Amino acid sequence: MKLKSLRLFGFKTFAEQTTLEFEPGITGIVGPNGSGKSNLVDAIRWVLGEQSAKSLRAGKTEDIIFAGNEKRKPLGMAEVALTFDNADGALKVDATEVQITRRAYRAGESEFFINRQHVRLRDIIDLFMGTGLGPGSYSIVSQGQIDAILSSKPTERRSLFEETA
Amino acid sequence: MKLKSLRLFGFKTFAEQTTLEFEPGITGIVGPNGSGKSNLVDAIRWVLGEQSAKSLRAGKTEDIIFAGNEKRKPLGMAEVALTFDNADGALKVDATEVQITRRAYRAGESEFFINRQHVRLRDIIDLFMGTGLGPGSYSIVSQGQIDAILSSKPTERRSLFEETA
C-alpha cells in the first residue's frame, strides 16, 4: 500500500483545512521552529490510532484541538483523514483506496471511520497490524525519540521483532 | 572567582594528559561527533563532586577511566584537576589560587584534593555551596538536558531558587 494524502482540519495549529499529497520517494518537511512540522507527525500518529496522549505531546484529548490564537476563537472539533492507495490489497478492506478518518470533539470521545464507515479504535488498530504501521513500529520516529530507541530495555526491544515477524 | 584551567589524564577518551587554559568571555568547544567534547563537560561535573553516575553517562565508576582502544591498553586511573583564580576570596580557602583534584582507581574509591591536601567529597560539595556551582545549579547544562529543564516538576524547580538564594 502507498500513502496518498493527509487532510487536517482543527488539529493543533491547523485551524485552516490543509491537504498534503504524497509521491513515492523522499519528501522533505521544513520550516521555522514552532510552525507545525511535528504537529503534522502527531496528526499522522493520532489518525493511525495512537492512544498515548504523552506521545502526542498532549495532556488530555482537548489539547489536540485548535485552542485559538490572539485573533481567532478555539475550534470545537479536530479531524484528520489519511488516504492510502490499496491496489495491492495490503489493507484488508475491499477497496483500492482506503481513507482512515479520526475526529475528536471538545466534550466527547474520538470517532473513527474507514471509508466513511463508522468503526471503533479496535478496528483501526487491527487494520494496521502487521503492516509495519502498528504500535511499537519504528516507521514513525518523533522528535527527540531517536535517543530513546537506544535507551529502551532489552525486553522492550523484542516488540520490534514481534511486530516485524 | 574565575576558571583558570582544566587538566585531564585518563578520564574517558583523554588517555593523554590534556590541559585547557581559560580566558574571560566566550569560548567555543567544537569538533566532530564522538571526539570528546561532552566528555570534557563530564570531567568538569565529576571533579566538582558529581555523584550520579547516570549524569556522567557511566554505569559504574570504572566507566570513566580510559578503557583502551584497538592499540592501547586500558589505564588504571583517571585524574581531573580544575584550577580557579580565587583573588576575590569567593572560595573559602586561604589561597589566591585553588586547585580541585579528583582521582579514581579501577579497584577503589575516588580521592579528593584541595590544593594538594587530601579532603573528602563532603568538603568539595561544601566548598562550592552557594557559589552557583553546587548540585542543582544550571551553570552546567549537559547535552540533551535543555529539554529536561522544562520537564521537571514544579516542586523540583524550587531547588533552583534555593541554590540561588
Add this chain to the structure above:
Amino acid sequence: SQAAFNETFDAVRLAFEDVYSRLFPGGQAKMWQTDPTNLSETGIEISAQPPGKKMMPLATLSGGERAMTASALIFALVTVKPSPFYLLDEVDAAMDDANVERFSDMVREVASGAQLLLVTHNKKTMELAARMYGVTMAEPGISSVVAADLTPIREREPALA
C-alpha cells in the same frame, strides 16, 4: 511462532551489523538475544564499537554516535520488513556534517522503494528530497503548508541545485 521470531531476529541482526559498519566505516556493532533458550521472553541486547574504539555500553556513546546507531537499527528494520512509509522527525539534529553525509547515502539506498518523509532543519538532508513541504505561520499560531517540487529545477539547471 518462535521460528518466525528467530528468523526475523537473524535477518535484522545481519542488516543492523551491516548498516552500522557503513554508517561507521571501520566500526562494528553486535546484536544478540539475552536468552536464546527462551525466545518468548528473551531481550535484545546491542553494543557498538565506533571505529578504533572498544565495544562500549550504549550510554557512553556521544549524541551523534547514538543518532547514527539508532538510525542503523531503523534502516535494518526497514530492509527486513518494509513499511508503506517512514516519517522521521529531526533524527539528524545531533549529527555533524560528515555523519549527515553518510546518513544521507544510506537513506538514498534504503528509500529507493519506499516513501520517506523527513522533517529537518539540515540543508544537507534537504538535498535528498525530490519535493518539499514548507510549513510556516503567515498568521501567528496557524500553520500553512506550501508544496515545492524540486526535481524540475534540478534537471533544468543543475548549476542552481
Add this chain to the structure above:
Amino acid sequence: SQAAFNETFDAVRLAFEDVYSRLFPGGQAKMWQTDPTNLSETGIEISAQPPGKKMMPLATLSGGERAMTASALIFALVTVKPSPFYLLDEVDAAMDDANVERFSDMVREVASGAQLLLVTHNKKTMELAARMYGVTMAEPGISSVVAADLTPIREREPALA
C-alpha cells in the same frame, strides 16, 4: 529563609519574563508559585505564550521553542545569581537560524562579565567565541585538543571573519 526565597523568586521571575519576550518578540511568559502561602513547600510553575499564540502548556511547545524557553530560564538565573562560569553543551541543537540569532544576541549581553563555554556544531553560535577549543581524534578513541584564538584574525582581516 522565606523572605530570601521570595526575594530571589521575584527577581528571577522578572528576569525570566523579560528575557523570554526578547527571545520571543511579541510573546510573553509567566512564572508563579503554586502555593505562595507555604514558601517552604511551594512549587514553581511556568507557562509560555509564543508570539500570536495562546498561553500553552509547556509540553505542547516545539523542540526549538522549548530550547529557547529553557534558555530564558537559564539566562534569568544568570542575571540574578551569577556563577563563575557557564558550560552549555549543544543547547542550540533544535534551534532554527532565526532563533540562534536571537539566542546569540542574548548570550553576548548576558555573558559580558562571565566566562561562558559553549559546546556547539552551529556555525552561527561559533561566531560568538573569542577563542575556540577544537576537539578531535587524530588517534582513534583518543581525544586531542587544539586551541585557536580568533580575535587577532577578526581584528586584522574583518573580511575573512
